[in-house]
Amino acid sequence: MKKKKLSKQQLRKNQINKDKKFNRITIISFSLLFIMAISILTFYNFGCDTRFLYHKWVWYGNEIPGEWACMNDDNLQLHKTSKVAYKNNDYYFCSQNCFNHLVKNFSKFAIVPDAISGDSINKADALIGLREKGKPELIYFKNKQTFKRYYEKNK
Numbered sequence: 001m002k003k004k005k006l007s008k009q010q011l012r013k014n015q016i017n018k019d020k021k022f023n024r025i026t027i028i029s030f031s032l033l034f035i036m037a038i039s040i041l042t043f044y045n046f047g048c049d050t051r052f053l054y055h056k057w058v059w060y061g062n063e064i065p066g067e068w069a070c071m072n073d074d075n076l077q078l079h080k081t082s083k084v085a086y087k088n089n090d091y092y093f094c095s096q097n098c099f100n101h102l103v104k105n106f107s108k109f110a111i112v113p114d115a116i117s118g119d120s121i122n123k124a125d126a127l128i129g130l131r132e133k134g135k136p137e138l139i140y141f142k143n144k145q146t147f148k149r150y151y152e153k154n155k
């Protein structure tokens with residue numbers, strides 16, 4: 001009789017332990033699911049901004065691909081820009097307005113001084129770089145030599 005009672009107690013204890021384990025697993029699973037959902041939502045909502053922030057820091061000292069630049073605003077863009085052929089050269093713009101503005105003021109906006117030598121260069125032929133780390137402003141270079149010199153000077 002005593003033995004039977006003990007085993008009953010033992011049984012109940014086992015059941016409680018099982019329940020505890022189940023609760024723990026459930027809580028962990030739901031926490032993980034919640035964290036995953038938040039991460040995915042964050043990525044979808046702020047993915048472009050995160051990438052933009054990354055580009056502004058990591059691309060300093062590297063050549064910027066034209067497709068990430070607006071050659072009228074001279075700014076790094078959040079999204080890829082459109083390539084437009086004009087006067088046998090390819091330019092990149094974030095909008096039609098920017099293209100129109102550059103065409104209207106071609107000598108001022110398409111022809112710029114090299115950031116180091118001051119030589120006049122066409123943005124379509126230039127190497128593009130960031131003026132400052134963490135900022136979207138772009139500058140243009142005639143060749144790899146001036147490009148390298150600028151970033152050696154401004155490390």
Ligand SMILES: [Zn+2]
Nearest residue numbers: 070073094098
């Ligand atoms: Zn633009």
